[in-house]
Amino acid sequence: MTLPLNLIGNTPLLHLAQIGATLAPGVKLYAKAEWYNLGGSVKDRPALWMLRDGEQRGHLRPGMRVADATSGNTGIAYATIGAAMGYGVTLALPANASPERIRTLRALGAELILTSASEGMDLAIHTIRDLVASEPERYFYPDQYSNPANPQAHYETTAPEIWHQTNGQLSHFVAALGTSGTFMGTARRLREDNPQIQALAVQPDSPYHALEGVKHMASTSLVPTIYDPAAPDAILEVTSEAAFTMARRLARSEGLLVGISAAANVVAALRVAQTLTEGIVVTILCDSANRYLSERFWEESDYAAGAGI
């Protein structure tokens, strides 16, 4: 018997044997199956840590609501964990967020403030900040872009899990930057365990991209304060097209239906693994494809296996 919140963390580490079939015999490609988390994505980890940290600091108290601007997995994580911890959740998001997201959030009991689609996330962020400022005693605003509890979740859970699951043998860690929490927290801990570990960050090839949840750090006007540009050993650029192709390939050759940012991570991790004669490359499968099944790219024609990556 266990409680729902105990289903956060301790996700399986999968061996991508088919995707990595042509790698050198001493090279392995592994990936964390983050959809095993209670709310279905890697974002459960920082959301739980930020809410618990808020409680410990006395900023989140019984009867208050959790408020933030997010149309993505973090919103679903807040709604899921808020429900399990007994807090109401209020989220601002642009009105053109996908219908399945909106329905999922409403099903979990979240109160939604839909903001103008053409104004994007910026208006949603301003809306929630105004709401919180108007009633600071009623709302707790975790602010994942600047909350150190976000990377700390990965420092305390994701990194040690990867370390133990690879018996301390991993050589490379590859993860995309969104808030940068996954990358920053995991990389910091892994380097403490073994300073030789290479930590590589994934970025879209353009600020205009389809990698949901991934931020183009070079051009954004809102660089997360938790991000240190000196932290990655290198940046790996991935095109949206390569991520689409990999998402189809993971589905059809591994039986893994994963989301677009997860597929982008695998594109980059495979690229790294292909340069090695020995090593273990670990990346993150942020969420499952079931949140993106209405995307057109599933229908697009396939290239020959391995092409275009």
Added chain:
Amino acid sequence: MSTTITIPTALRQYADGKASVSLEAATVGELLRGLVELHPNLGQHIFGEGGKLRSFVNVYVGDEDIRYLQGDATPLKAGETVSIIPAIAGGNA
């Protein structure tokens, strides 16, 4: 006849910071090619190999996605506004 095309925030840095540009064009394809002629740095972000529009680039005429009109060949009428909108519904994060 000149048509206005709006440029999403993410791409304005490649268009001298402009939010929109007005150009003479008879079709959506002509308008997009004209936009890239004016701001060549935009090209690689919206066009892929063979000069085709990248598959995730969303172009609307008024409220209609050109994928459900005639794509590149969609004719433009006076007073219509064309928009390149963000590739991710609801924006990032």
